[in-house]
Amino acid sequence: MQFYRNLTITQKRTVWAWGFLAVPILFYVIIRFYPTGNAMIISFQEWNLLGDRTWTGFDNYVTLVRDPVFWQVFGNTFMYLLLGTPISLVVSFVIAYHLDKVRFAHGFLRALYFLPFMTSAVAMAWVWRWFYQGVPIGLFNNALASVGIAQIEFLNSTTNALPAILAPAVWAGLGFQIIIFMAGLRAIPRSYYEAAQIDGVSSWTVLWEITLPLLRPTIVFIVVFSSIGFLRIFDHVFNMTTNNPGGPLNSTKPLVLMIYETAFASFDMGYAAAQTVVLFLVLLVVSLLQLRLLRDR
């Protein structure tokens, strides 16, 4: 106590600041950093959750590189990203842009768009899963059948299944992106638009020269945010394909689902950890790109 009393005010402040900061730091170290480090160690070991861990060097990574399923899954993961991010970006911008101009029932409409974001992904995935079934229970196929169009295999197809699963995932994320876009739109000063109006510029030019450039930080944020979301997609895929996780023929399996299966169905913790490290690196690269983009502003 004597020691504390002799400190200057500034030093006391520092002590208190570190005292408070220590709580989240300790939390992060125990909950985040320790398991992360442990996962990296396990990726060089073999462990089935029961016995001892044994060192295997780079074996898990060699298996990974040689595993055709891994590369397929890697491709799927980027397929989710490359389809999901642009589609959700364009759709949410178009909706936000027009919703911003609507005055009638504005709050209600906005709430409707936001609703899917608040819905449990599991419930949503199961409802869509049933939408996609064939006759007699599938909504879409029943509609097709009633107008005499042949059935479409949505989920039981190596080409249709991934977009079919992506659709509700995009829909679920729209509400959030719309809200962010609208906030971004509101933040653009009116005076630019007034100046453009006085100059008699077309609305197309206003969009390209004023709105979009000034929305850049918003767009960067949404792109990064949704990219990470699509790279980590799991619940929609898992719930829509529970009987054949990531199927058919691994055509919808994302990396996170493969990690989950390797770890908790095959109990091959080392291999699962190696996959996790790869996912970590991918997310790291995406995040670094984000920082780069933000700095270039």
Next chain:
Amino acid sequence: MIWTIRKSALSAAVSGAAFFAAMPASAQVEIEYWQYFFEARVTAMDQLIENFEAANPGITVNMTHFPYADYRTRTAVAIPAGEGPDVVQLFYGWLNDYIEAELIQPLPADVFPVEEINADFFPMVQAMEVGGQYYALPTAVRSLALFYNRRLFEAAGIENPPATLEELVETAAALTERDGAGNITQVGITTGMTAQDHHWWREVLIRQFGGEPYLDDYQTVNYNTEAGLAALDFYTSLEDEHGVTASGFMDEPQAAFRAGRAGMHIDGSFRIGALNDTRGLDWGVAELPAGPDGTQSNYSSYWVNAITTKAEGERYDASVLFMDYITSPEAMQIWLEVVGELPARVDVGMTEENANDPVYGPFIRGLEYAHTTIFADESAQRQIVMDMVARTDIEDQPLADSLAVAAEAEQELLSEYYNR
């Protein structure tokens, strides 16, 4: 979260106190029993523990149960730390992993003589014998049978469930319905490797077409043969040639059957409870249809109980007594009545009453000729069979090619597992 169930703490304290008064001190032994949470199993085990404690007043059994998903992790962490169960329940397919990790110890041969178990239990239980010693024993087992919808049978004018594969196809054809565009609206029989069909194909169909799915104690794949191909051909022809089914119809086979949109459905004895709860469904059970030459086969799986390496001294002795009781005929009869799982002992299963029970009978009779696949990784091995059919269905790969790919993939998986 761990739920510890005890008989009420008070009664335990009272009986404990009474016991200490009558017996020399330290005679009270407490042992720990673990299983995963499934309500009927917990109820049945409560009843068994109560009976056991009444017969062995010196022993208290504490049951702990937790969700299935956490089971393996918790057991693995607890036993080496000396914290876990003395007697543990595990899936038969995990036995090798548990022995290798030194989590369980062999059952003493004086109480559980190998010859006696071989003679008394249904034959597939022999998979629990490793190196001349039994490591674990089941209270109850499960097998497959053919469920059928009586109403649809009546409407189609069919009297009896099919006894052979040939009759199965005919019956299924009579039960199938389609709409004007040819889309199936009611299947004759459900199919889908995702459910129990991979067991049906592996242990039943392949054997019925004259094959042997695996050799060397399930370490060598042996279905890339004429018999394997014939079995695959029969299975896929149900949809492709006879048009009596659609895989993935109504999302899940059991859902289609419960909704009354499927005439027949192959499933395990664990489905009985769910079907009993389905209102308006009038169903029956029959043994799996016999093969072209009359061969009958079935697949059986089970959960076993074992004594862990943590149990030592008097706790070990108490654990042996407890194991002896929960694998006794009396325990099996209770388990059948409460959980609906089939007795693992032949003389309990094959009593006049049990073997002729309209619901349990076909399952119990199936046990006599059932096989148990020793899986290295059940979900991965199931995935291989699922993909085999998916390749022929979605990508039009010829059956023989797809079969060869599957056999190779599974062999690679098995070799890796057994040679590590």
